[in-house]
Structure formats: C-alpha cells, structure tokens
Amino acid sequence: MATIKDVATLAGVSFTTVSHVVNRTRPVSEKAREKVEGAIRQLNYVPSGVARSLKVRATSTIGLLVPNNTNPYFAELARGIEMRCERNGYCVFLCNSDDDTEKQRNYLRALREKRIDGLVIASAGDNPSLALDLSENHVPVVIVDREVDNVTADLVEIDHEFGAYVATQHLLSLGHRRIGCISGPSSMVVSTLRVAGFTRAMAEAGVAIGTEAIMESDFSSPGGYYAASRLFAGLQPTAIFAGNDMMGIGVLRAAAERGMRVPQDCSVIGFDDIELSRYVYPALSTVGQSILQLGEQAAQLLLDRISGAATGPARRQIVAPQLTVRESTSALAIVGNE
Numbered sequence: 001m002a003t004i005k006d007v008a009t010l011a012g013v014s015f016t017t018v019s020h021v022v023n024r025t026r027p028v029s030e031k032a033r034e035k036v037e038g039a040i041r042q043l044n045y046v047p048s049g050v051a052r053s054l055k056v057r058a059t060s061t062i063g064l065l066v067p068n069n070t071n072p073y074f075a076e077l078a079r080g081i082e083m084r085c086e087r088n089g090y091c092v093f094l095c096n097s098d099d100d101t102e103k104q105r106n107y108l109r110a111l112r113e114k115r116i117d118g119l120v121i122a123s124a125g126d127n128p129s130l131a132l133d134l135s136e137n138h139v140p141v142v143i144v145d146r147e148v149d150n151v152t153a154d155l156v157e158i159d160h161e162f163g164a165y166v167a168t169q170h171l172l173s174l175g176h177r178r179i180g181c182i183s184g185p186s187s188m189v190v191s192t193l194r195v196a197g198f199t200r201a202m203a204e205a206g207v208a209i210g211t212e213a214i215m216e217s218d219f220s221s222p223g224g225y226y227a228a229s230r231l232f233a234g235l236q237p238t239a240i241f242a243g244n245d246m247m248g249i250g251v252l253r254a255a256a257e258r259g260m261r262v263p264q265d266c267s268v269i270g271f272d273d274i275e276l277s278r279y280v281y282p283a284l285s286t287v288g289q290s291i292l293q294l295g296e297q298a299a300q301l302l303l304d305r306i307s308g309a310a311t312g313p314a315r316r317q318i319v320a321p322q323l324t325v326r327e328s329t330s331a332l333a334i335v336g337n338e
Helices: 004-011 015-023 030-043 049-056 072-087 101-113 130-135 160-173 189-204 221-233 245-257 291-307
Strands: 061-066 091-096 118-121 141-144 154-158 179-183 214-216 239-242 267-269 286-288 316-319 322-324
Touching (some): 061 072, 072 091, 072 291, 101 130, 118 291, 141 291, 154 160, 160 189, 160 239, 221 245
Parallel strands (some): 179 214, 179 239
16 A cells, blocks of 8 residues: 555655645645646555544544434434535444443444534433543534433434324324334433323323223334234223334234234334335325435534534524324224224
C-alpha cells in the first residue's frame, strides 16, 4: 500500500507539500499540485483518514446506535439518517445494542475511540448510566425515538401517548369495547406512554379495563403472537391494539391459527407504520409517520450542531402520528358479541 512518502518521492516534492495538497491546509503552486495529483493517481494512494482527522479535528463520520436492527422500524430509521448524512459528506457507523445496556456502553466507548463528529442514539432499555456515558463522548448528540433521563440533547420522537390514544379511539369508534392491549417491556418509557394513551382513550369512553386486558411483551412478532394467544384464551377481545407493528403482525398469525378472521372476528391495529405493515395480509392498520423522514430529521439536527448552524438550548421535535386505516380493522360485526 502506497504511503504519503511514496507519493512525495514519485512527484519529486517534499512530504509537507503532499500533505498540503491532500489536506488543503496551505496553497501550493499549480505545477506542484499537478505532480502530486498525478503521483496519487499512479500509486492509487488513499490518504489516512485517522491522520487527517488529527490535523483537522474532524472525521466526517457519524455514530448511530440503535437497540434492535432486526426491527424494520430501526432499519428504516437508519436508512433515513444515512441518506441525509451521505448527501452532506458524512459516513455513518451503525451499531446495534440488542437492547443490552452493557453492549450499548461498549459501543459508545468504541465510537469515542473512532473520533466520531456526532452521535444519533435510540437508547437500549432503562440505563441509569447512559447520561454519564454520553457526556464522556464530548460530541453533539441527537436522541431519537426514546427519551433519555438527565441528558440535555436535541430530541426527535413520535408522540407515543397520543398515537396510542388515536389508535384506541379508532377501535372504539368502530363499536369495539372489549379491546386488548399488547405493550412493550414495562421498563421502557415508550411502553408506558403507549399504555397510557390506550387507558386514556378507554377511560374517556367509559370502558373499564380489567387486568386481563393488557399483556406485556417485547416489541417482537413472536412476542405479539404469544401475548395475543393469551388474550384470545382469556379476554376474547373483538379488537387488539398492539404497541408496535411487529407485535401486530404476530397477532395476525395467532388469529389465523385459531381460524379467526381479521377484521371480521377481531380487528387489529399497530403502531409505527413500518413498510412491512402494508404488505402483510390483511394489511395492518396503524399509527405513525414517515420513518425515513424522521431519520432525516434527526440527522439534520445533528449536522446543524456539528456545523455550528444550530446553537443554544436543546431542541425537542415531537411528531404527531397519523392514523392509517387499512384492511385489519372494521366495525364490530355483531353488537351483541360484546
């Protein structure tokens, strides 16, 4: 592999002249520049990003830490972030914590060693030490999807409580009263907010919620499947609000195995509006926003901080989710079925 000294020897110039051409740190003559650029092409020389970052104190890299890259929501979010960063000359290091707080901490340390220019993070579960870990990175941070206690940083997230409220209201408007709720882990603020939206809508409608109506799960399709199985065996709901689309897809499977028709026998609505929700059968009703656009929005907040275009207090962008009605919800077929 060619080095900067090889380029200098071939071009017949000094080491520092090559450095100035590569890093654009000082003007050089046109003749010298042409020699250096010709030698670079001939040797297929690739400048050291690490060495250059030490000079200019920037690496043009962004760290992105997500809790579960098998969840299409985070895959779509990462795509939006990568698209916006790439258009602005930044590469993205994607790290997946698997909702493991220790793994998350290790990745934060690794990203710090990579001298990233900024970080976008969707945190893994309940992690009291995360605020300290983030403060040690000394780079701009944008938090997306899940708020982090005691961290002052720009934030982009869906209004979780309101989205669940809208989803539950939709089921109530269709005549359903025996409605089950499948939540994510109770240790996560996202889960508690979505359950709060569900219970608020039910309370406003004057519908009592028994202990058997809310099942805790893990935001995965298998988790939604097993939680729905328990609901069908106990509550026997005419409708289910799943705390995310992946669990909603699991509900569809559980219903099909029991010979239940969706939505005739049980309506199902999710949360997030991932792309996959359009293509399952029946297509899943849901609440959400363009996940790609959320990712781009988060990336732009970070790029503004890095460039200095944004200064001052941390910004909070809470996005109101929209209801998207598809094939998985319909009016209660028989009123007496309640």
